[in-house]
Amino acid sequence: xxxxxxxxxxxxxxxxxxxxxxxxxxxxxxxxxxxxxxxxxxxxxxxxxxxxxxxxxxxxxxxxxxxxxxxxxxxxxxxxxxxxxxxxxxxxxxxxxxxxxxxxxxxxxxxxxxxxxxxxxxxxxxxxxxxxxxxxxxxxxxxxxxxxxxxxxxxxxxxxxxxxxxxxxxxxxxxxxxxxxxxxxxxxxxxxxxxxxxxxxxxxxxxxxxxxxxxxxxxxxxxxxxxxxxxxxxxxxxxxxxxxxxxxxxx
Numbered sequence: 001x002x003x004x005x006x007x008x009x010x011x012x013x014x015x016x017x018x019x020x021x022x023x024x025x026x027x028x029x030x031x032x033x034x035x036x037x038x039x040x041x042x043x044x045x046x047x048x049x050x051x052x053x054x055x056x057x058x059x060x061x062x063x064x065x066x067x068x069x070x071x072x073x074x075x076x077x078x079x080x081x082x083x084x085x086x087x088x089x090x091x092x093x094x095x096x097x098x099x100x101x102x103x104x105x106x107x108x109x110x111x112x113x114x115x116x117x118x119x120x121x122x123x124x125x126x127x128x129x130x131x132x133x134x135x136x137x138x139x140x141x142x143x144x145x146x147x148x149x150x151x152x153x154x155x156x157x158x159x160x161x162x163x164x165x166x167x168x169x170x171x172x173x174x175x176x177x178x179x180x181x182x183x184x185x186x187x188x189x190x191x192x193x194x195x196x197x198x199x200x201x202x203x204x205x206x207x208x209x210x211x212x213x214x215x216x217x218x219x220x221x222x223x224x225x226x227x228x229x230x231x232x233x234x235x236x237x238x239x240x241x242x243x244x245x246x247x248x249x250x251x
Contacts, residue, residue, distance in 0.1 A: 026080060026085050027085055027086060029080055030077075030080050030082045030085045030086045030089075031086065033073060033076050033077055033080060033082060033091075034082070034086070034089055034091060034094060036069060036072075036073055036076075037069070037073045037091065037094050037095055037098060038094065038098070039069060040066045040069050040070060040098035040099075040101070040102055041097070041098050041101060043062050043063075043065050043066040043069065043102065044062075044063075044066055044098065044101035044102040044105070044106050045101070045106075046058075046062040047059050047060075047062035047063045047066065047102065047106035047107075047110075048101070048105060048106040048109050050062060050110075051106050051107065051109040051110030051113060051114075052109050052110075052113050053113065054110065054113040054114040054115070056110070056114065056164050056218055057218060057219055059106065059107070059110045060157075060160075060161050060164070060215070060218050062106075063102060063106060063107065063157045063161075064211075064215065066098075066102040066157075067102070067157065070095070070098070070099060070102070071194065073095070074095075077091055096137050099137070100133065100134075100137055102157060103133075103154055103155055103156055103157050104129065104130060104133040104154055104156050105130070106157070107156045107157040107159070107160035107161075108126050108129050108130060108156060108160075110160055111125075111126060111129075111156075111160050111163070111173075112126045114164075115170075116160070116163055116164075116168075116170065116173050117170055117173055117174050117177070118170040118171055118174055121174055125174060125177050125178070128177070128178070128181050129156055129177065129181060132154075132181040132182075132184045132185070133154035133156065133184070135151075135184055135185060136151065136152075136153055136154040136184055137154070139151075143192070144189060146189070146196060146246070146249075147192050147195035147196050147197075148189035148190060148191055148192060148196055148246055149189070149190040149191075149192060150186075150187050150188070150189065150190075151183055151184045151185060151186050151187065151188055151190070152180045152181070152183040152184045152186075152188065152190060153190050154184065158214075159176070159177070159180060161214050161215075161218060162214060162232075162236075163176075164217075164218050165213070165214045165217035165218055165229075165232060166217070166229065166232065187247075188243065188247050189243060189246040189247040189249075190243050191203060191239065191242050191243055191246060193207040196246075198246075199242070202238075203238075203239075203242065206234075206235045206238050206239070207235070207239075209231055209234075209235045210231075210232060210235035210236065210239070213228045213229075213231045213232040213235070214232060216228055217229070217232065
């Protein structure tokens with residue numbers, strides 16, 4: 001009997017019968033999602049291993065994949081209502097553990113091994129990164145109501161990639177590291193490109209420009225370098241101005 005010709009009672013009975021199957025499918029999908037998030041630990045370890053060899057292309061290759069995984073697992077988790085589907089698994093805690101490895105530990109190992117900082121300052125600066133970043137991951141007000149991050153959000157993978165892409169001088173890298181580390185403890189608003197609604201199309205487009213330019217500058221340093229650097233600096237300036245503008249706005 002076609003669905004639309006069944007009685008309301010029959011349709012309700014079929015819906016009730018299908019509910020356990022739908023629930024199982026949702027639980028399986030949620031376990032798979034947590035597995036996807038957990039794969040970031042492996043990607044982070046591969047990046048860490050490459051970073052300790054000061055191998056920039058492979059370090060940022062693995063970190064780029066981890067970055068994509070981190071970008072897609074959140075929306076999927078919200079769609080699956082993961083916290084309610086598998087209440088015994090804290091997906092947010094899992095995500096934070098993986099993020100600390102991929103956003104902080106692995107890129108910091110690269111910064112130390114690659115000699116990015118001036119001699120005599122490297123261990124102090126990398127220790128500062130590791131400790132200050134813990135504040136970001138521990139603070140309960142990490143995100144504002146507007147979905148902006150509060151303070152510098154410990155995206156040291158992006159910072160390290162920027163140092164390599166622009167061939168930053170050791171003292172420039174050291175100064176920027178100190179400034180960003182200090183900004184971690186402030187209420188500066190750092191825009192979340194995916195979740196902040198204002199100017200989102202422009203922000204997403206320039207985020208992609210920044211990521212593409214950075215990746216090419218690392219993988220093929222001599223290819224269209226001047227044009228890529230111009231695009232990189234334009235995108236960086238946009239984000240700097242946008243964060244300053246949003247920081248001046250009330251919560």
